[in-house]
Amino acid sequence: MTYAPTRWRFRQPSVIPGFGPALGFTIAYLSLIVLIPLSGIALRAAALGWSGFWALATDERTLKALEISFGASLIAAIVNVVFGTLVAWVLVRYRFPGRRLIDAAVDLPFALPTAVAGIALAAIYAPNGWVGSLLAPLGIKVAFTPLGIIVALIFVGLPFVVRTVQPVMEEIDRDVEEAAATLGATRLQTVRRVILPGLMPAILTGFALSFARAVGEYGSVIFIAGNIPYVSEIAPLLIVIRLEEFNYAGATAIAAIMLVISFFMLFAINLVQTWSRRRYGYGA
């Protein structure tokens, strides 16, 4: 395979007809569902004028909320990458009674109304809850603190990592691991140098999905976070608060900032993914 520079072409020849209608439909559909609503935000934000927008955006409460939102999402996504990969490994590599059940349970965060999840988590992690009462003597408070936000975001993001890594992991040949073993690699070296690099593209995809989901999460977080301004108030909640105050300009400004940051982060992750996919090949 060589990567000879080819002339850019608008249309790739294909045996399946209908390029025109398909592309037209895709653009129309994406416009209606995604682009037009989002450009509404951009327009409203632009109407504020640069100085107005800047004043709203650099409001300390807004900045803190954004920091909490993106920070907690990032931590949650990282935690999910580690443990989600582990869960996928257990599900793929081991056969044990109840494996099917656990496999099904991984999807529950997809299906459960997030408010229900938030209430359940808050109940368990509250200082008098099952887990909270165990942590309280250690001086660890989860519910109604930023830690609670992270727990809720881990909960909603977990299936994204498991479900993207699992199928790719199933494709890894035993041969490759055995080859590493015959070459003298220990189990740890095999995992670190052979298996994980092969899973990198899938793990990155899982990370991006989990992170994106966490940034947009609202329902589960507000029940467990305590929602103290400057401490445990997430940006989506602040948008709702501004709306309830009929402060549409403030809501729009926060939304626009979130939009821009999210877009660039996902775009960057996408670039890394493309690069690693080309290099590593699994799931390409």
Next chain:
Amino acid sequence: MDVSIRNVRKEFDRFPALHNVSLDIHSGELIALLGPSGSGKTTLLRLIAGLETPTDGSIYFGPEDASLKSVQERNVGFVFQHYALFRHMTVAENIGFGLKVRKGNDRPPNEQIRKRALELLDLVQLSGLENRYPNQLSGGQRQRVALARAMAIEPRVLLLDEPFGALDAQVRRELRRWLREIHDTTGHTTVFVTHDQEEALELADRVVVMSQGRIEQVGTADDAYDRPNSPFVYGFIGDSSTLPVRVENGEIWLADRTVGLQVNDVPDGNASLYFRPHDITLLDGCGGCIAGTVATSRRVAGTRRVELEVGGSQHRVEIELPIEHVAAERSRIAFRPTRWKVFPDAQDSTA
């Protein structure tokens, strides 16, 4: 490195894959494990590598009992049928992997690993491809890289599991010759598994013919082809025809007439006569012969392959005739094998 397999037995979930197999492999030898699928040849190879552990018995590398060691400690080079290259590493990184994962003083510095990888790449005639990734190589090239990778660790034994199985016929033949050259240059003790008898007979110093978890015969290509020691080997290696016969006082009888062949080491009773289609002479009259009517006649390369029905339509044997021979349908042909072997039937030998 001499490899000695002593009374090795292997069961998978109570299902026996190998029964009490013993085999001595001499240092520097190129040995083929040949057999149909399910004969246990791959299991035996994996046992030598340490990828499986024997249920019973032991495997010695020289004087030491290798069965007590893990795969990592055995220092064997293993080549897989589907290459098993690390696809996120370049060719050079793949080859250097075995050296890179070594610990402490055993681990050569990076430049040396790279140098060694380039040397091996030269040996397998792929110089210049060191920065490619495996998915940028053809099948034959990938298998060469896999071999270079296996050789990089200076293995005590080189083990190849159907190394050319996934390649097309032309590349197989080329790589076969090339593997023999590499073996002669490097002198590694080498064991390879194949179900392709042509490959085994052409390539190996000695061939180990296996069937149903047992070793049937160990010998050179000539031994296996000219002096098969069991009906299985006779039937498996090369073309052969077989007929049920009866031995009486050293005389071979086919139904109620004599074939005109004598044996002296086979007990009286029912037996099977084996011969190769081309080891026959045609007879005019039939004073002791095998006679049959022509069922089909095909032209195969330089000869004519004729299928004869012997004794009604019960038994068919194949013989090779010169192309000039017409072998018209339903005509009668009489012949006698020139090289052949009689194996007494199993139930008679136990009776």
